[in-house]
Amino acid sequence: MNHMRIRAMIVSFAVCLLATMNVNAQKRIVSLNGAVTEIVCALGFEKSLVGVDVTSTYPASMKEVTKVGHNRNISAEPVLALQPDLILATDNFIQPAVIDQFKNVGVKTIQMKQEFSVAGTKKLITDVAAALNVPEKGTALIKQLDKEQKTLHVQSHPKKVLFIYARGAGTMMVAGKETPLDKIIALAGARNAANGFNDFKPLTPEALVTANPDVILMFDDGLKSMGGVDGLLKVQGVAQTNAGKQKKVITMDGQLLTGFGPRVIQAVQELSTKLN
Template sequence: MKKISLIVFFAISLFTATSCKNDVSKTEETTAEQKIETQRIISLNGAITEVVAALGHEKEIVGVDVTSTYPETVKSTAKDLGHVRSISVETVMELKPTLILATDKDLNPTLIENLKASGITVKVFSQDISVDGTKKLIAEVANTLNNNNYEKLQNDIDNDLAQVKPIEKTPKVLFIYARGANMLMVSGTNTPVDKVITLAGGQNAVSEFEDYKPLTPEALLQGNPDVILMFDSGLGSVGGPNGIFKIPGVDKTNAGKNKKIIAMDGGLLAGFGPRLGEAAVQLNTLLRENAK
């Protein structure tokens, strides 16, 4: 009888210990989930938003800037705060963020200082417009989120770039930034689009200056591009391809004569985020098709 009692005692003890262990495990899981739920992120850069989402933290994003267009679902779940130059402290504070991520490009220093003074954690990254710079940004954002699963994003860029195919005759590409027919700028060197054109196997038709300058008939004739490249939104703002062909000087270029216009998503083409390799492959494919 005493032996049976001991067996029952040990069985009950084992069951109780196992139950307690499971309860502790469940409590730890619940706590971890609560930490994720209470993280409220504001991303003030399109590339950063893409990185955060690609790392699995999209649901934690509560506010974004105007350049954050991908993934498309983020616009329906996070508040669009507009352009970083015009964002106010009050608008940001209304969202009760716990973490603000941004780059030093176009950022209002006063806004950042005021946000830091409020006690919110603010991380400002320096975004180098290059392949290595993009990989570095991915790693820095991931480390800020205590997420170590970022190497795949970096490797995906290399794997995509390896798919870029040679173009027999390097095409001269002119990128036109448009916001309506009265706001037309051309890209010189050292712009994000200029770098992607090179990665895709093309050559910028403009090499005389850096950054952007207003489009002129003289610049068109001097560059004489084989292809005109634009954002989808920019092409739409001038009325489509027919609107481009009406711009003085376009009809005198090889691109105008051969009706060669390429339009791509702006965030993809110029974002320099995790989809950088994808952007280069897409442009490379379109350039090769236009070369036929």
């Protein structure tokens, strides 16, 4: 009987050891999405990240992690050069041919669906936690998000908000429907002034006149690239909008505003407060 007990204990120990090894097997992780990176860090795997895309700006420690390019134009070589054990990505940006390259060389690659909503964020947390073999940590993080959501106070704003992406006056785009900006504006209780098209399109004076926003929303660094509000007002058509006349321009951190990661409730609350 004692022999059988000892054998059972050994088997039990081996199972636990293998489970632990499985959890810690991913020593070198590359994340190709800012929200995924935030989730990986929130789940306790920050030190396992050896490479991230340029949208991975939070937490601040990601500044020290090797950048492999923007998730819209990732190529396989700089990622594989980091010798990752696991590559995490979403299915909305990375080219299928690049994903095939990762898999063809035997690197475990997991793509997850990213939906720009609070429910989508919770699903992404569940998927990342599953990929890292820590489902219980994912559940805990979602419960934390649930608590934040219960304390969220959003006032309905009749204001029309136009998001302008800028990298100086030479590169300016507006966000239409089915974009993260469109979704976050709606969650904050306002409405997107650019509603006649999907995705992004170049900013034109005609588009500004048609949209006639009450508020212009930009990334912090985007407005800075324009030389501040005064520089933005020099762009043809801006001064003629309701937002331009009242100098109603608000800014937020880019990844916080559009990431739809674990800080999504914080982002909604901040935007709603600034609109109010």
